[in-house]
Amino acid sequence: MGWNSWNFFAGKVTDKDIRDTADLLVSTGMRDAGYVYVNIDDTWEGKRDAQGRIQSNEKFPDMKALADYVHSKGLKLGIYSSPGPQTCARFEGSLGHEQQDAQTYADWGIDYLKYDLCSYGTVMRQQAPNDLAAQNKLMRQAYELMHQAILKTGRPMVYSFCQYGMDAVWEWGPGVGANLWRTTGDISPNFDRMRIIGQGQAGLAKFAGPGHWNDPDMLEVGNGKLTLDENKVHMSLWAILAAPLIAGNNLTQMKPEIAAVLMNKEVVAIDQDPLGKQGDRVYAQGPIEIWAKPLSGGRKAVAIFNFDSYPTDTAGISTHLREMGFGTSASAHDVWAAKDLGKIKDDYSVALPSHGVQLLILGK
Ligand code: GLA
Numbered sequence: 001m002g003w004n005s006w007n008f009f010a011g012k013v014t015d016k017d018i019r020d021t022a023d024l025l026v027s028t029g030m031r032d033a034g035y036v037y038v039n040i041d042d043t044w045e046g047k048r049d050a051q052g053r054i055q056s057n058e059k060f061p062d063m064k065a066l067a068d069y070v071h072s073k074g075l076k077l078g079i080y081s082s083p084g085p086q087t088c089a090r091f092e093g094s095l096g097h098e099q100q101d102a103q104t105y106a107d108w109g110i111d112y113l114k115y116d117l118c119s120y121g122t123v124m125r126q127q128a129p130n131d132l133a134a135q136n137k138l139m140r141q142a143y144e145l146m147h148q149a150i151l152k153t154g155r156p157m158v159y160s161f162c163q164y165g166m167d168a169v170w171e172w173g174p175g176v177g178a179n180l181w182r183t184t185g186d187i188s189p190n191f192d193r194m195r196i197i198g199q200g201q202a203g204l205a206k207f208a209g210p211g212h213w214n215d216p217d218m219l220e221v222g223n224g225k226l227t228l229d230e231n232k233v234h235m236s237l238w239a240i241l242a243a244p245l246i247a248g249n250n251l252t253q254m255k256p257e258i259a260a261v262l263m264n265k266e267v268v269a270i271d272q273d274p275l276g277k278q279g280d281r282v283y284a285q286g287p288i289e290i291w292a293k294p295l296s297g298g299r300k301a302v303a304i305f306n307f308d309s310y311p312t313d314t315a316g317i318s319t320h321l322r323e324m325g326f327g328t329s330a331s332a333h334d335v336w337a338a339k340d341l342g343k344i345k346d347d348y349s350v351a352l353p354s355h356g357v358q359l360l361i362l363g364k
Helices: 006-012 015-027 063-072 098-108 120-127 132-153 191-199 228-240 256-262 265-271
Strands: 002-004 037-039 045-048 054-056 076-081 112-116 158-162 180-182 213-215 280-285 288-294 300-306 329-334 339-345 356-363
Touching: 002 076, 015 037, 015 063, 037 112, 054 098, 063 076, 063 098, 076 098, 098 132, 112 132, 120 132, 132 158, 191 228, 228 256, 228 265, 228 288, 228 300, 228 356, 265 356
Parallel strands: 002 037, 037 076, 076 112, 112 158, 158 180, 180 213
Antiparallel strands: 045 054, 280 288, 288 300, 300 356, 329 339, 329 356
16 A cells, blocks of 8 residues: 555656655555555656666655655655666666666665556567567566566565556466556546446456455546545445555645545455455446455455446345355445444345445445
8 A cells, every 4th residue: 555646746746745745644644544655656767877877857856865754754665667768758767777777776765666568568569570479478578577686686675567457467477576467557537437447357356365466556536526426436446456555646635535535444444454355246237336355254345336427226236145155134334434234135225326336344
């Protein structure tokens, strides 16, 4: 769990934004809720010096001092690069400098690397024209090269793959060191984009587990025009997916209701449950979908979504308790309402707003 600069600040991020964010992660309680990684995304990179050593640019005058500051707050610092010659925003990538860059990050005190394919896609196509299998092999080798480079520094770093889910990365990513891997192209602060990404995670649960996670991309909670209900849908779905919770909002302007969504203790606990099992879709009928995630203690987190732009109720739609491992009834707790509902049966129904969710914890 943490925060990343891209979704809100994109190319404008500065050293000051990172320091302000670090301060706010502490003062808002987000750090103590679990958001400990502060990740600088693309556009920090400067030129290489005469020895080929990567420099940060004028927006980040002293990366080591920044890392010291972030660490002094009880937080960890993440950085970003690409296996290609250039990053996605056309800054300097790591191609040909992998060991040197990993060592520079280690010297600075970096704890997390997001490694974004970007221009390496062009390298792959140039080196193996019209041969997808050979291109994919080059991609795996490039990710393994940086994996080995990080290991060689001796400094532990979370290794985050960003190649948009190409070549079923969930099958091979963990074998070349991925702690998390993007399963999708970029998210945006738009309900339908978020929904499509979330729904696209169906079937991926078996590939995730402690230390190696599917990453449906960083949170847009609090960004753009997402309504409070939409933010709750986003947060609920990511929690069911055991997704890395990497906030992406501007903490200097965070509204109390957004802080409450990001820091809802029960939702965070669903995401971070010690069983480490990702959830999956149980049932869909048009815009109504039921997703469930196994939790410790024989419980299940169950989200009933209304993806429609109209309010609805779920009368006539079975809650599918048996498919979720319960008998004819289960005890239910409504997470967002913070309310026990007593025993429910398959005929349980709920009124949901447009783009709304009810998130339940079910027990025997
Ligand atoms: C890609 C990634 C994004 C972000 C940008 C930065 O699009 O998928 O998450 O890192 O690059 O340029």
